[in-house]
Amino acid sequence: MRLHCEVEVVSRHLPALGLRNRGKGVRAVLSLCQQAPRTPPGPRAGGERGGRHPACLFISTLKDKRGTRYEQLKENIEQFFTKFVDEGKATVRLKEPPVDICLSKANSSSLKGFLSAVRLAHRGCDVEAPLSTLTPVKTSEFEKFKTKMVITSKKDYPLSKNFPYSLEHLQTSYCGLVRVDMRMLCLKNLRKLDLSHNHIKKLPATIGDLIHLQELNLNDNHLESFSVALCQSTLQKSLRSLDISRNKIKALPVQFCQLRELTDLKLDDNELIRLPFKMGQLRNLRFLSAARNKLPFLPSEFKNLSLEYLDLFGNTFEQPKVLPVIHLQMPLTLLESSARTILYNRIPYGSHIIPFHLCQDLDTAKTCDCGRYSISSFIQGTTTMNLHSVAHTVVLVDNMGGTEAPIISYFCSLACYVNSCDMLK
Numbered sequence: 001m002r003l004h005c006e007v008e009v010v011s012r013h014l015p016a017l018g019l020r021n022r023g024k025g026v027r028a029v030l031s032l033c034q035q036a037p038r039t040p041p042g043p044r045a046g047g048e049r050g051g052r053h054p055a056c057l058f059i060s061t062l063k064d065k066r067g068t069r070y071e072q073l074k075e076n077i078e079q080f081f082t083k084f085v086d087e088g089k090a091t092v093r094l095k096e097p098p099v100d101i102c103l104s105k106a107n108s109s110s111l112k113g114f115l116s117a118v119r120l121a122h123r124g125c126d127v128e129a130p131l132s133t134l135t136p137v138k139t140s141e142f143e144k145f146k147t148k149m150v151i152t153s154k155k156d157y158p159l160s161k162n163f164p165y166s167l168e169h170l171q172t173s174y175c176g177l178v179r180v181d182m183r184m185l186c187l188k189n190l191r192k193l194d195l196s197h198n199h200i201k202k203l204p205a206t207i208g209d210l211i212h213l214q215e216l217n218l219n220d221n222h223l224e225s226f227s228v229a230l231c232q233s234t235l236q237k238s239l240r241s242l243d244i245s246r247n248k249i250k251a252l253p254v255q256f257c258q259l260r261e262l263t264d265l266k267l268d269d270n271e272l273i274r275l276p277f278k279m280g281q282l283r284n285l286r287f288l289s290a291a292r293n294k295l296p297f298l299p300s301e302f303k304n305l306s307l308e309y310l311d312l313f314g315n316t317f318e319q320p321k322v323l324p325v326i327h328l329q330m331p332l333t334l335l336e337s338s339a340r341t342i343l344y345n346r347i348p349y350g351s352h353i354i355p356f357h358l359c360q361d362l363d364t365a366k367t368c369d370c371g372r373y374s375i376s377s378f379i380q381g382t383t384t385m386n387l388h389s390v391a392h393t394v395v396l397v398d399n400m401g402g403t404e405a406p407i408i409s410y411f412c413s414l415a416c417y418v419n420s421c422d423m424l425k
Contacts, residue, residue: 001032003114004166005088005106007059009068012098025104027166031058031067032117055121057092057101070094070101073121080119085111088188092118105189107165147189151175163187168212173197180204188212196220196243208233215241219266223247231255245269245289254364257281268292268311277366277408280304290315291395297382297406301367303390310391312405317397320406324381324417336377339365340412343373366410369420379411381420 006025033056054074060067081091088106092115093099103111148169151157157175167187171194178199184190185206193210196219205227207213211234223244236258245268257278264287272293280301288307292314329336339358342349343365351359365373384404387394394403411417 001114001117003030003103003106003110004028005030005111006104007061008102008104009059010100010102012100025102026061026063029060030101030103030114031060032056032114032121033058033069057118059101070097070099072096073118074124075122077118077122080115082115085115090115105166108188165189168192170194171196171217180207182206185209191215193217203227203230205229205233208235210234211238213238215239217241217243218247219243220246223249225249226252226256228253228255231258235259237261240264242266252276254278260284263287265289275299275302277301277364288391297408298385300369300407300409302407303385305390307391309393310387311395312387312397313395315397315405317405318382320382320384324379326379327377328379328414329377332377335361336375339375340373366412368410368412368416370412370416372412374410374412377412379414379417380408381411381417382406382408 005028007028007030008025034054054072056073057070058067059070076095078093078095081093084090086108088108088111089102089104090106090111091103092101094101106114146164147166149163149167150171152171152173152175154175157172162183163170163186165187166189168189169192170184170187170190171192172181172184173194174197176199177195178201180195180200180203182204184193185204188210189212190210191212192215193207193213194215194217196217198221200218200221200223203218203223203226207216208230213235216235216239224247226244226249231253232255238261239259240261241264242259242262243264243266245266247270249267249270250273252272252275254276256276258281260282261284262282263284265282265285267288267290269292270290272290272295274295275290275298277299278301279299280303282305285305286308288305288309289311291311295312295315296318298312332340339362341347343362349359349362361375365375366378367373368378383406385407387397387403387405397403397405409420411420
């Protein structure tokens with residue numbers, strides 16, 4: 001029985017000697033083996049029931065294929081640490097020698113099965129799974145430890161075998177994929193996924209189950225949307241770089257701004273007619289490229305960004321309108337007044353508390369320059385802003401050398417609108 005993972009063997013004597021372990025695992029094959037007898041076999045050899053030989057742990061690495069053996073597992077395990085077994089991590093503490101065998105980057109289901117067999121061996125019970133033989137591990141076994149795989153043609157795409165579970169970087173470009181291969185979504189260690197130059201039309205929500213995913217490249221596909229489910233998945237905490245340029249996306253959901261760890265965002269060559277109006281919530285964003293879209297203006301919260309690089313070249317920006325659009329309601333409706341109170345006081349809400357359509361109204365509330373919110377009672381105005389006020393490096397907006405773009409603003413009252421006009425003067 002074998003387990004592919006990373007292994008770190010920590011001696012518990014080191015702290016007493018004032019030494020520290022290097023704290024890094026190495027790729028290894030961990031085997032549960034049947035220990036060969038040291039004496040000629042006889043009736044009930046080794047004192048084991050039915051003449052069975054005791055089990056041992058055998059750890060092989062690419063540099064040491066002959067491996068290291070830890071004998072006599074029976075009653076030799078002091079403790080199992082399995083709190084993070086679902087993340088592919090566990091530790092087996094031995095009494096003799098006094099070491100901790102730390103396992104990581106293992107397939108969680110395989111790890112659970114392996115630990116169950118080790119527990120049986122520790123109790124002296126028969127192990128139902130077949131035990132491995134004490135033979136050196138072949139180099140081919142370590143192919144399963146690949147952390148990077150790059151595929152750039154259909155003929156190289158694996159159809160009959162799975163992707164190595166240990167992959168951290170996977171690129172499958174120019175493979176003609178029309179959907180995301182579900183086998184990729186089992187790669188729990190994946191940090192970078194590049195599916196560029198394919199024909200993918202829709203993303204499965206289960207991409208959000210890749211809890212370590214930091215970079216997602218979907219450049220040059222046939223995407224028409226970016227789902228709300230992805231915006232509300234674990235990608236909120238992990239995703240740093242997103243490239244969805246050269247697709248057919250017309251708008252991003254307002255929940256897109258919940259991906260607050262984003263630092264790099266590429267939206268070039270889509271059909272975007274607007275950016276999420278809560279764009280300013282992407283406080284970590286440093287690189288933004290949305291060239292060659294159909295943006296008529298920028299959202300009000302755009303001015304809250306702090307970018308290093310900004311490219312909005314080739315958009316169909318409109319000239320600011322002289323007169324504002326007025327949607328004020330006097331007196332305020334009960335819905336408007338309640339919504340403003342909830343948002344201003346940051347009272348938690350959700351579809352389990354109030355109807356879903358009211359949640360949508362709250363999610364899409366306009367933010368006034370004064371910091372207050374409005375739902376349907378507001379004044380809408382447009383002005384221009386110099387993009388250098390939000391970015392260090394700005395690509396020219398047009399061929400005329402301009403770096404200014406129209407920005408749409410919302411005001412919760414006539415007083416706020418008048419104050420804004422006075423400030424512009």
